[in-house]
Amino acid sequence: MASVGMQLLGCILALFGWIGVIIVCALPMWRVTAFIGTNIVTSQIFWEGIWMSCVVESTGQMQCKVYDSMLALSPDLKTARVLMVFSIVVGIAGILVALVSGKCTDFIAEEQGKVKASIVSGLVLMVSGVLCLITVSWTAVIIVNDFYNPLLLDAQRRELGASLYLGWAAGLLLVLGGGLLCSSCPPKENCSTSVIYNPVKMSKPSSGVDTVLSHTAPVSRSTTPPKTYI
Numbered sequence: 001m002a003s004v005g006m007q008l009l010g011c012i013l014a015l016f017g018w019i020g021v022i023i024v025c026a027l028p029m030w031r032v033t034a035f036i037g038t039n040i041v042t043s044q045i046f047w048e049g050i051w052m053s054c055v056v057e058s059t060g061q062m063q064c065k066v067y068d069s070m071l072a073l074s075p076d077l078k079t080a081r082v083l084m085v086f087s088i089v090v091g092i093a094g095i096l097v098a099l100v101s102g103k104c105t106d107f108i109a110e111e112q113g114k115v116k117a118s119i120v121s122g123l124v125l126m127v128s129g130v131l132c133l134i135t136v137s138w139t140a141v142i143i144v145n146d147f148y149n150p151l152l153l154d155a156q157r158r159e160l161g162a163s164l165y166l167g168w169a170a171g172l173l174l175v176l177g178g179g180l181l182c183s184s185c186p187p188k189e190n191c192s193t194s195v196i197y198n199p200v201k202m203s204k205p206s207s208g209v210d211t212v213l214s215h216t217a218p219v220s221r222s223t224t225p226p227k228t229y230i
Contacts, residue, residue: 076142
C-alpha cells in the first residue's frame with residue numbers, strides 16, 4: 001500500500017507541476033520594468049513574456065500585444081519558446097504513461113511491466129521538469145546580467161517577473177513527482193529481475209544407520225514344505 005500511495009503522490013505532484021508549466025508559458029510576466037532613479041515617476045509598468053508584451057497603466061488598465069514577427073525576436077526568447085513547448089509535450093507524455101502504469105489500472109497485466117512503465121514515466125517527467133528549470137534559470141541569468149549592464153538606460157532595465165518564480169516551483173514539482181514514480185516499486189522480491197538460486201545440500205546418512213544396515217541379515221523365505229506330525 002505504501003508503494004501505491006507513493007505512486008499516487010508522484011502523479012499528483014507531476015500533474016500540478018505540468019499545469020504550472022503551462023501557466024508559466026502563457027503568462028507575460030517574465031520580465032518586469034525596473035526604474036532605478038529618484039526623479040522618475042512610474043506611470044506605466046511593462047511586462048514581457050515569451051509570446052506577448054503588456055503595458056499596465058497607473059489607472060489599472062492593461063493592454064497586451066502579441067509579438068509581430070517571430071524572426072525579429074532575440075535568440076534567448078526563441079530558445080525559451082522551444083524549450084517550454086518541449087517541456088509541456090514531454091510532461092503530458094509522462095503523465096499518460098504514469099496513468100497507464102498505475103497499480104489500480106488494468107492497462108498492463110504483468111507487475112514487472114507496470115514497474116518498468118512507472119520508472120519510464122518518472123524519468124520522462126523529470127526531463128520535463130529539467131527543461132522548465134533550464135529555461136527559467138537561463139532567462140533569469142540574462143535579466144540579471146542586463147540589469148547590471150552600465151550601457152543600458154534605467155528605463156530599459158528589467159527585473160525578474162513572477163513567471164520565473166512559478167517556473168522554478170513547477171519544475172521542482174515535476175522533478176519530485178518523477179522521482180517518486182521512479183521509486184514507487186513493489187517489494188524487493190518483485191522488483192528484482194535476477195533470479196538467485198540457493199544450492200540445496202543433500203544430507204548424508206549417518207554412520208549408525210550404515211552399521212545397522214551392514215549387520216542386518218537378509219531375510220530369505222524357506223522353500224521347504226512344512227513337516228506333518230501324525
